Amino acid sequence: MxxxxxxxxxxxxxxxxxxxxxxxxxxxxxxxxxxxxxxxxxxxxxxxxxxxxxxxxxxxxxxxxxxxxxxxxxxxxxxxxxxxxxxxxxxxxxxxxxxxxxxxxxxxxxxxxxxxxxxxxxxxxxxxxxxxxxxxxxxxxxxxxxxxxxxxxxxxxxxxxxxxxxxxxxxxxxxxxxxxxxxxxxxxxxxxxxxxxxxxxATQPTEGLALIKEAIHASAHNTLDTQLDMERDLQRRAGRTPDYAEGVSAFLGKRAPSFSGRAS
Structure with missing residues (x-):
């Protein structure tokens, strides 16, 4: 079957x-x-x-x-x-x-x-x-x-x-x-x-996409102040991922990035 x-x-x-x-x-x-x-x-x-x-x-x-x-x-x-x-x-x-x-x-x-x-x-x-x-x-x-x-x-x-x-x-x-x-x-x-x-x-910064998803879902019930604070906190997390480092390196090096999708 x-x-x-x-x-x-x-x-x-x-x-x-x-x-x-x-x-x-x-x-x-x-x-x-x-x-x-x-x-x-x-x-x-x-x-x-x-x-x-x-x-x-x-x-x-x-x-x-x-x-x-x-x-x-x-x-x-x-x-x-x-x-x-x-x-x-x-x-x-x-x-x-x-x-x-x-x-x-x-x-x-x-x-x-x-x-x-x-x-x-x-x-x-x-x-x-x-x-x-x-x-x-x-x-x-x-x-x-x-x-x-x-x-x-x-x-x-x-x-x-x-x-x-x-x-x-x-x-x-x-x-x-x-x-x-x-x-x-x-x-x-x-x-x-x-x-x-x-x-x-599937080739993009997976953890960053997950944080985008999290933030947009939360915005349905958050106040602006709460959402601004959430953006700050999520951006802090995103900035610590290997994919942020790779994205900046690729941009400065004028090459295509190779994202791992890992959170850390």
């Missing part, structure tokens, strides 16, 4: 592919456990300096496989909060906390939790044919996997409410123009462009 999530190592970066194409890569428990294990492994692997997340087949991820979360035969409703607590919340936290860039290549529909998992990644590319759908309201649910946190911060309250309440598909190009994603690219160019981006980021 083929794995529900595939991993392909490419030297200093890894490609992680959601692999239930017959179900538009909708999550079941097995897929959650496999993805959590892989992300934990890649997060702890210092040799892996960037992660690319994508989907197999014609979709990125349709969110939760509802066949796994239907009411019991006696009509008892499932505990959807337990599912979120056990699987989705740890997944979003893990993606946000990885101390290396996480690129998402949205190759088709990204619906429900699938859309919000994409938005939790650091840089999102999408095929022009891709669509993002906050499908929760269609079945009487609330956006999860960070949707109610990320959407208003990315596009503002008015658009966030409309996306969540109307559950209308949002085309990739409009998602780009609204600031939900980094870039919409031609379908046939998506894989190559996403892989090239992952390969590039």
């Amino acid at each position: 083929e794995e529900t999530v595939l991993v392909d190592r490419h030297g200093a970066w890894a490609k992680v592919t959601l692999n239930r194409p017959d179900r538009l890569n909708a999550f079941n428990e097995e897929m959650h456990l496999r993805l959590a294990s892989l992300l934990r492994e890649l997060g702890e692997d210092a040799a892996c300096r960037a992660v690319l997340l994508t989907g197999a087949g014609r979709g990125f991820c349709a969110g939760q496989d509802l066949g796994d979360r239907r009411p019991a035969a006696d009509g008892t409703p499932p505990d959807l909060g337990a599912t979120i607590e056990r699987f989705y919340n740890p997944l979003v936290r893990r993606i946000r906390a990885l101390r290396k860039p996480v690129i998402c290549a949205v190759n088709g529909v990204a619906a429900g939790a699938g859309a919000n998992i994409a938005f939790a990644c650091d840089i999102v590319l999408a095929a022009r044919s891709a669509k993002f759908i906050q499908s929760f309201s269609r079945i009487g649910l609330v956006p999860d996997s960070g949707g109610t946190y990320l959407l208003p911060r990315l596009v503002g309250e008015a658009r966030a409410k409309a996306l969540a309440m109307l559950a209308e598909p949002l085309a990739a190009e409009k998602a780009e123009s609204w600031g939900l994603i980094w870039k919409a690219v031609d379908d046939e160019a998506l894989a190559a462009e996403a892989e090239a981006l992952a390969a590039h980021l």
Whole structure:
């Protein structure tokens, strides 16, 4: 039986592919456990300096496989909060906390939790044919996997409410123009462009990128004074890394830098 999530190592970066194409890569428990294990492994692997997340087949991820979360035969409703607590919340936290860039290549529909998992990644590319759908309201649910946190911060309250309440598909190009994603690219160019981006980021000062990620995430709830102090502290740490020394040396020597990605 083929794995529900595939991993392909490419030297200093890894490609992680959601692999239930017959179900538009909708999550079941097995897929959650496999993805959590892989992300934990890649997060702890210092040799892996960037992660690319994508989907197999014609979709990125349709969110939760509802066949796994239907009411019991006696009509008892499932505990959807337990599912979120056990699987989705740890997944979003893990993606946000990885101390290396996480690129998402949205190759088709990204619906429900699938859309919000994409938005939790650091840089999102999408095929022009891709669509993002906050499908929760269609079945009487609330956006999860960070949707109610990320959407208003990315596009503002008015658009966030409309996306969540109307559950209308949002085309990739409009998602780009609204600031939900980094870039919409031609379908046939998506894989190559996403892989090239992952390969590039894997050569960059990994610890410095991790500190950038940390600072930007913290800015959502910090005051200006707190953020200024955080920038000072993170800059102090960045200035002590081997990659800062290498970057300055390369600049002064008019050569391309060779970053190690190490924190010390």
